[in-house]
Amino acid sequence: MDLHDYRDVAENYDRYLEVMYSVRDNYAGFREFYLELAKQYGSGGVVDIACGTGAVLLYLAEHGIMTDGTDLSEEMCRVAASKAEKMGLKLNIYPADMTKFCSGRKYSLAIIARSGFMHLPSPELQRAALMNIREQLEDGGILTLNTFDPSPLFQEKQMATDPEKDYVFQLEYVNSEGYREKIWNAVAYDPVPQIMHGNWKFETFDAEGKKIGERIRPLTMRQTYRQEMRYLAELCGFEVLKVCSGYHGQEAGNELSGLVWLLRKKG
Numbered sequence: 294m295d296l297h298d299y300r301d302v303a304e305n306y307d308r309y310l311e312v313m314y315s316v317r318d319n320y321a322g323f324r325e326f327y328l329e330l331a332k333q334y335g336s337g338g339v340v341d342i343a344c345g346t347g348a349v350l351l352y353l354a355e356h357g358i359m360t361d362g363t364d365l366s367e368e369m370c371r372v373a374a375s376k377a378e379k380m381g382l383k384l385n386i387y388p389a390d391m392t393k394f395c396s397g398r399k400y401s402l403a404i405i406a407r408s409g410f411m412h413l414p415s416p417e418l419q420r421a422a423l424m425n426i427r428e429q430l431e432d433g434g435i436l437t438l439n440t441f442d443p444s445p446l447f448q449e450k451q452m453a454t455d456p457e458k459d460y461v462f463q464l465e466y467v468n469s470e471g472y473r474e475k476i477w478n479a480v481a482y483d484p485v486p487q488i489m490h491g492n493w494k495f496e497t498f499d500a501e502g503k504k505i506g507e508r509i510r511p512l513t514m515r516q517t518y519r520q521e522m523r524y525l526a527e528l529c530g531f532e533v534l535k536v537c538s539g540y541h542g543q544e545a546g547n548e549l550s551g552l553v554w555l556l557r558k559k560g
């Protein structure tokens with residue numbers, strides 16, 4: 294089980310992300326970016342892979358682009374489907390691993406938004422996912438995903454972190470049951486497999502400020518270097534169309550950055 298597989302995480306995901314990104318938004322403009330891509334490339338069908346609670350999927354649907362959604366976590370799919378139902382939208386949202394999903398139709402655009410791809414913990418699984426997504430795309434279809442350039446400064450810090458002990462405060466929010474919660478995390482880095490592994494701690498407080506609960510949820514992600522990603526995409530039958538720094542279409546330069554990849558399925 295990983296962070297997003299837990300019901301409590303899925304049910305509170307939108308709430309704590311709102312607080313997290315009100316301070317520093319690594320993904321500013323992502324919904325609008327995907328909407329523009331969907332208008333440009335989505336006429337043959339769009340799939341939101343690792344759709345989570347539907348941040349992209351529902352935004353596209355609100356703008357008239359009916360998108361399929363799939364995520365490894367049944368709990369995330371359940372939250373996304375219930376939000377869709379409340380909005381009166383009939384969408385195909387189903388649990389599946391991106392290394393294997395197949396809905397029986399082809400798409401002209403596949404989206405993996407907000408670091409979903411980084412949850413694949415090995416190059417073998419990344420490759421399996423890219424090969425499978427390629428199968429689900431029409432010829433010339435587009436896949437967009439994102440990675441973060443690994444930062445040596447963070448890596449150095451994380452290599453000295455004990456993922457069971459060295460918790461750092463992240464944020465405070467109000468959970469779906471109306472209780473105040475503090476979120477802490479402790480993330481360690483292993484440079485050989487390029488794995489970040491750690492724990493998220495959720496502490497719950499009553500109205501008097503007394504701690505009434507604590508949950509620990511694990512999370513594993515893999516850091517991917519941009520040169521590695523480029524070769525992996527090519528190996529799996531994609532042409533790299535563009536690599537942007539962030540969601541405003543700016544071509545990535547030499548500085549470390551969050552990268553948004555646009556890949557086209559080669560014939």
Ligand SMILES: C[S@@+](CC[C@H](N)C(=O)[O-])C[C@H]1O[C@@H](n2cnc3c(N)ncnc32)[C@H](O)[C@@H]1O
Pocket residue numbers: 297298342343344345346347348349363364365366369389390391392405406407408409412413
């Ligand atoms: C950071 S969340 C992003 C969710 C959503 N795209 C968003 O922007 O809010 C990453 C998601 O990837 C999903 N995930 C992790 N591994 C996956 C896999 N192998 N196949 C499909 N989804 C996966 C998790 O369940 C989680 O919902």
